[in-house]
Amino acid sequence: MDLTGRRAQAHSGTMHITEKRSAAAPRGASQGWWPWAAGAGLLGLAIGLSSAPADWPAFRGPRGDGHALPAGDTRRLGLPLSWSDTQNVKWKTEIPHRGWSTPAILGNQLWLTTATIEGHDFFALCLDKESGRVLLNEKLFHCDHPESLGNAVNVNCYATPSPAIEPGRVYVHFGSYGTACLDTSTLKVLWKRDDLPCRHYRGPASSLILFENFVILTMDGVDVQYLAALDKGTGRTVWKTDRTVEWNDQDDPSQMVRDGDRRKAHSTPLVIQTKAGQQLISPGAKAAFAYDPRTGQALWKVRYPNAWSAAPMPVFDPATGLVFLITGLGKTEMLAVRVDGRGDITDTHLVWRTDSLVAKTSSPILVDGLLYMVTDDGVATCREPATGQQIWRGALGGKYAASPIFADGRLYFSNQQGKTTVIKPGRAFEALATNTLSGGFMASPAVSGKALYLRTKTHVARIEAAD
Template identity: 55%
Template structure:
């Protein structure tokens, strides 16, 4: 699709819009449908509208399949979906038309972590206020709050770093450094360990390794497996806030002061 999709979750407006990438023309615009229930006695949003904000980047998935670029239909006959975390709800949309497919109501706001997806389940962190991880089956339609949440947990869930699904395992690190491995299908805890430092950057998985980047500048490399194992630790000056990027065999890291490209010479 020739679309640039933007999420506008601010104090005054809350909507998604798709623009034609070549012309800038608005192709569709969809308002968020959350029940805000946040007006004060004067009819103005409480907390200066902060309870309506969200910052999460959406994710395109093929329902019943894997993360990827848009396709007309998956093997199951379901259209590509766009997963999006808003304030007071998380959503699934049709990215071609902007139609809301489903939503799960939440009390949270200012969600920053991006959704992840695997085997028909969207894993979505709600945000601040009541921070929860929701595992939502994406084959529902309408308000699926009471019908399609496969499991949920509020135990040591991140508010900022995005989680990961690796095969049958789900990994997350919260803002204060607790790493948790869960069974992706059930939410059952496999292991949980504490790393030193504080975290904002999202987890990275590459070649069986799990990379954790702290605000203090320490990278901890774990084995992405059922057994907890630290493989390496490294330090860079400046500390990490931004999430890493990978291109080929190169790892791109941005600290508060520098941009690094790290690549093996072997």
């Protein structure tokens, strides 16, 4: 589908928000195996999954929205409000090498990825959720000449994409360095792919998602930009769709500005349900797209020509029919977009936009009709989803990359210095607790049962109130 030059139905225009500031013993380490609207809403990462309500099968949880339980489910899981290095830590397991991936949890297994600091070797790890014991530490891929992370060495690594798990299988992804599927019973590799090209330039970061029988990958590099759906059973490519973006970044035909740095992105897509069907929402550099997740056909796009390196995952609000996108670096904005258009909908379906206190890295989260996020410099905000109007702001302090989660009626924000601030959702800023673990957080929290699973830069810890 050609998205250039097309227009959908006329819309009254875009609201630009100007803010007023308010107060406020492992197996296999050396082995390698090769073989929208009421009644509608988020599908996210849970499509095709039959996980228990409190499992955490992928990056943003069971539905891709950062919630431990479905909207309207008010059951209490019994998560602790307070913890430290010595309080409410049931177990803590050191993780070798380096990885920012969020743990994927199903049943009694916790999966994560890691890679050597220089990016030569790439591993999948499986831990026993109850004890923290390492059940598997398997080297899956090797690269003789990995591309340097450059100036992103402190904010990215070679194992940032999060795995996804479903009954019987787990899927791990390291960008162009490799994608694999493992059997969760035998812990053996079922298939591998290391032939999907992409020059990530600052390292891979987009997580895979599961949709029906597909593993969907996002590859936004400086050289190529595309999405691909792989067959879950075989790893075979089912569809592949290239981005259609007007880059306008070449001073001369042979040289891209900043070596193509403004063509890359790191976001993870979200599948939503609309009146017209399902859409795969995927922000990239300079534009965000909606695709048909079954075919890869492009449905619409919204342009933001002065921004790149989009990282936060989109959020969808079924009550307003709006999807919330963050553009990335450069002109960092949050955009609220109606999803009922086709073609280039930049001038017709963009409802509001703001460049005030917008996160560059951490994903936003929607709770009880309010939209929350935290900037990279630690300022949390609450907004009205329909208008973008800021309700409050609150200084959390520290640097943030991890995305917030919602469980037990609380929001959890974890920073790079190891502090997690627990906030009560609502129209006033209210911090309930601040807790610190040594090591600092790049990975986002996960929830299973009555425990939080927190991955620091060096360990994974199970945080659970003592009986």
